[in-house]
Amino acid sequence: MDLTLQLENQERDLIQACINQERWAQKQLYESYYGLLMGICLRYANHSEDALDILHEGYIKIFKHLAKYKPGTSLSAWMRRIMVNTAIDYYRKESRRRTEDIAQAYQLLSLIHI
Numbered sequence: 022m023d024l025t026l027q028l029e030n031q032e033r034d035l036i037q038a039c040i041n042q043e044r045w046a047q048k049q050l051y052e053s054y055y056g057l058l059m060g061i062c063l064r065y066a067n068h069s070e071d072a073l074d075i076l077h078e079g080y081i082k083i084f085k086h087l088a089k090y091k092p093g094t095s096l097s098a099w100m101r102r103i104m105v106n107t108a109i110d111y112y113r114k115e116s117r118r119r120t121e122d123i124a125q126a127y128q129l130l131s132l133i134h135i
Contacts, residue, residue: 033092040088051080057097058104065108079107 038046059076066072082103090099 029092032096036087036090036092036096039084047084050083054097054100058100061101061104062108065105065112071111075104075108075111078111079104082107 035046035050039050055076058079059072062072062075062079063069066075079100083100086103090096
């Protein structure tokens with residue numbers, strides 16, 4: 022059997038096990054791509070804690086949408102795209118939160134100076 026075909030079958034079986042919510046498969050997928058995806062998160066994050074938050078949110082999205090993955094395409098590229106989008110969403114949400122916090126601070130300051 023061709024090695025490439027064998028690896029594709031293993032990947033397909035792993036993905037199907039993840040879709041079936043088998044924890045061993047999710048753990049294997051997580052551990053296999055941790056370094057690659059954490060590197061992406063660290064490039065987008067200000068702190069390692071933020072990177073871990075992004076990573077965990079991204080993996081939740083990956084597991085939730087894994088059934089939409091199209092076999093024959095690069096799984097790592099598909100996962101990287103989800104992780105980048107998760108990082109962007111994370112910082113959009115954070116910037117909105119900071120803007121709201123600043124607006125609340127100005128409002129409180131105006132009340133104090135009355």
